[in-house]
Amino acid sequence: MTMTPGLRKFALSVHITSSVGWIGAVVAYLALAVVTRTSQDAQVVRSVFLALDLITRFVLVPLALTSLLTGLVMSLGTKWGLFKHYWVLIPLVLTIFATVVLLTRLEPISLLAGIAAEADSADLLALEADLLHPVGGLLVLLVIQVMNVYKPRGLTPYGWRNQQEQRTVRQPVDAAT
């Protein structure tokens, strides 16, 4: 199934917007997470934990799912395919991995927001947001981004077999013409 040029451009626009937006949202998340470790203002810390929860639920997760979905659509809707090229396959696997990890973080982040909402000032200043996952996630997203910009050469075994079969089919046609 191949998309029409107009549909392909629309899907590509949504895909790029969501993917780059995902990276930007993670950076914003990281900035806020650092604040929970540096601020000495309990109200700021409380607000930040609530904001982290909101960013995760209403920005990060939608962007991640949109990026993953449009990536799948773009792959399946063009002749690049989903499993033919390593530069498509590896980012797909990494995107699924990052999305799954993000979804597993929903509950802990929500829990911390709930704790921060009710904790007193002394407790708030002892709360710290997680940095490991957002830093790791950011690195994974940057790897994906770089891989998609450079598109390093390389067919998967499936893509190679597919290419060989197409050549085998095409050769008799070329000979006939």
Added chain:
Amino acid sequence: MADLTPTPDSTGDTRVVPSRGSTYSTPGWVKVFGIIVLVLILLAGIVLLTGLGGDHGPGRHTPSGDGGSQTPLSSVIQDQALSRGDLVSHPPPSSIRENHGKTGGDFSGHTPVSGVTEQGVQQL
């Protein structure tokens, strides 16, 4: 996050398709990438299995009390998370708090956060 702007030609053969030979070989960059990923997975596994990275879960980011009686914070934690059953709580590294001037709360007769060490990690 695939930017699929360039469209392959009718044969699916584009500038990113390298394999022209009769035998398949995995690209070098894929091998290097695979090795790096494998090493990272092994490292993560070692860190998790040995506990070098501390406990894994949301409780690691919360201060802990001594568990002898209820504190406001532990009550909140228990109310919100005890049923989830996997929270392990320990205080943030004291060096971080000291570096940033944070102080632990001595709440309701509980061990001050700054006084709790790594050995004070407890299962909620």
